[in-house]
Amino acid sequence: MSAVSSGSATLADVIRTHRRRIGLLAILGVALVLPFIPPFTGEDYRRWLIVAAFMAAQAVAFDFTAGYINIVNFGFAAFVGLGAYTSGILAVDFGISPWIGMVVGASLAGLVGLVTGALTLRLRGIYAAVMAWFVGLALMGLVRNVPEVTRGSLGLSVPLLLDTSENLPYYYLILAMLVVTFVVLAWVIRSRYGLAFRAIGQNLASAKASGINPTRYLVINFVLSCAFAGWLGGFYAHFYGILTPDIMLTSHTVEVLAIAYIGGRGSLWGAAVVAFPLSIGVEWVKVQFSTLPGVHLVLYGVLLILVMIYRPGGVAGLARSLDEWWKRRRLPDRPSEATADTGG
Amino acid sequence: MALLELSGVTRRFGGLTAVNDVTFNVEAGEIFGLIGPNGAGKTTLLSCLAGDLRPNAGSVRFDGRDTTGLPADRMCRLGLGRTFQIPRPFPNLSAFENVLVAATFGDPKLHGEAVARRALEMLEYVKFPRPIDTIASHLNAAQLKRLDLARALASHPKLLLLDELAAGLTPGELTSMATLLRRIRSDGVTILMVEHVMGLILELCDRLSVLQYGELIAHGDAATVARDERVREAYLGHDYVL
Numbered sequence: 001m002s003a004v005s006s007g008s009a010t011l012a013d014v015i016r017t018h019r020r021r022i023g024l025l026a027i028l029g030v031a032l033v034l035p036f037i038p039p040f041t042g043e044d045y046r047r048w049l050i051v052a053a054f055m056a057a058q059a060v061a062f063d064f065t066a067g068y069i070n071i072v073n074f075g076f077a078a079f080v081g082l083g084a085y086t087s088g089i090l091a092v093d094f095g096i097s098p099w100i101g102m103v104v105g106a107s108l109a110g111l112v113g114l115v116t117g118a119l120t121l122r123l124r125g126i127y128a129a130v131m132a133w134f135v136g137l138a139l140m141g142l143v144r145n146v147p148e149v150t151r152g153s154l155g156l157s158v159p160l161l162l163d164t165s166e167n168l169p170y171y172y173l174i175l176a177m178l179v180v181t182f183v184v185l186a187w188v189i190r191s192r193y194g195l196a197f198r199a200i201g202q203n204l205a206s207a208k209a210s211g212i213n214p215t216r217y218l219v220i221n222f223v224l225s226c227a228f229a230g231w232l233g234g235f236y237a238h239f240y241g242i243l244t245p246d247i248m249l250t251s252h253t254v255e256v257l258a259i260a261y262i263g264g265r266g267s268l269w270g271a272a273v274v275a276f277p278l279s280i281g282v283e284w285v286k287v288q289f290s291t292l293p294g295v296h297l298v299l300y301g302v303l304l305i306l307v308m309i310y311r312p313g314g315v316a317g318l319a320r321s322l323d324e325w326w327k328r329r330r331l332p333d334r335p336s337e338a339t340a341d342t343g344g
Numbered sequence: 345m346a347l348l349e350l351s352g353v354t355r356r357f358g359g360l361t362a363v364n365d366v367t368f369n370v371e372a373g374e375i376f377g378l379i380g381p382n383g384a385g386k387t388t389l390l391s392c393l394a395g396d397l398r399p400n401a402g403s404v405r406f407d408g409r410d411t412t413g414l415p416a417d418r419m420c421r422l423g424l425g426r427t428f429q430i431p432r433p434f435p436n437l438s439a440f441e442n443v444l445v446a447a448t449f450g451d452p453k454l455h456g457e458a459v460a461r462r463a464l465e466m467l468e469y470v471k472f473p474r475p476i477d478t479i480a481s482h483l484n485a486a487q488l489k490r491l492d493l494a495r496a497l498a499s500h501p502k503l504l505l506l507d508e509l510a511a512g513l514t515p516g517e518l519t520s521m522a523t524l525l526r527r528i529r530s531d532g533v534t535i536l537m538v539e540h541v542m543g544l545i546l547e548l549c550d551r552l553s554v555l556q557y558g559e560l561i562a563h564g565d566a567a568t569v570a571r572d573e574r575v576r577e578a579y580l581g582h583d584y585v586l
Contacts, residue, residue: 196448199434199449203433206445207434208396208415209416209426209496211450212445213415
């Protein structure tokens, strides 16, 4: 379908065809200079930015599953925790570099994802979600109950990733990890695998009737998402320097889910973009209402409900409608490109 | 050797026998009709052939091999295409992408640019009337039927199962659908169609089977079956019920 129009493309045409990419690069540009814009010049506020980018990357990995194959991984936080503990324990007990530990943690999370997925993804939707949740709870129970290795709820002290206590390098590191997560997963979505994911997520019967082996693609998707969760968990471990089993709590999964859904299911970029204002806002609320622990979860809940009722497509869905409205508005002065394509 | 051979196919749901000991063959190149009153088990039988349901007893042979109980995706890749009674598109994909899915995964022989070309050809083949980038959830029932047909054809099937393709079409649409089905057959695809529109059945089908209460009550060339007394009774409700 290479129906590129003849002759010289104006700058406006280039912008129009690449508007998605340009928009994302502009947002990345803002994220790059954000730590130099007050109030984010302060160390405390820069810490908020790190949390935001960490949430964004997790939400992208979560949306890769929830938004495309339509399976909600309620055990997501446990896979993040699995990666974190793997990397942490390797560093503490075996002196292995956190950089290697993070990759090992990602692999182990992917492997547990493979077993979980192979067992649960034959089941439909809600059953797979519940099974993934149980696996998550079991992992958290395991971490709690082997204090010889994990020090349980006392917390495991873990070496830091960088040789500094400043926040700025960590911010750029997690921003880079966010970009890698996004670029890799977006690339998979554009491949034939992504086509299979979307087909399965939108209509299982037709996907099968079109020759797709659903279990195979569901498992591939699930493993990738879990592996990225584990990798990001490694960052968490070696940024905070202390690990407790609470990292695996379902409430963390729900925070990631809320961001992914508010950003817009099945878009990847929506989750990444809304994570910044949302988690910065939530950090602010946590500080203001420090006497009310858990108030941020209520906030996420209310926002999620409002989005589900009024804008089920989330921010990405809103952007898509605006884009379509804009195209329709321009239609009269341009012949329909799509109809012309059919002839070729 | 027949393209499709059913022998003693039986499917039960709990205590209900939806399909009972059905045996018939579909020869390569023919249009074969399967008719019967509502609830006779026609769709259940199709599901047993297409791999959505496993028969409780009996066997299905397709294209020279035993395919009893193979899953639907295997059946598709072996050359069995099907449309659904109520079209089930991928709602958020464009019409083109809907067909692209089947061209990508349904035909193992197809690679590279040929995949997208096949999808475009099939949309053209069924005379899909809307721009190909139209999102499937914006299509009406008749357009969805054509899209579903294009999807089923995109995997390059040897046998096409059509479940009430004509239901809900206007007389004009019916005529053009009949023309299209004849063209599909002449392009070498065997068709097994479940249908209620008798005009279309008698116009197109070479042979017919009639199903009632899950059992085959008549079988043979279309004109003879249509005159069969038992078939008329089944359809007109002229049964001598106690």
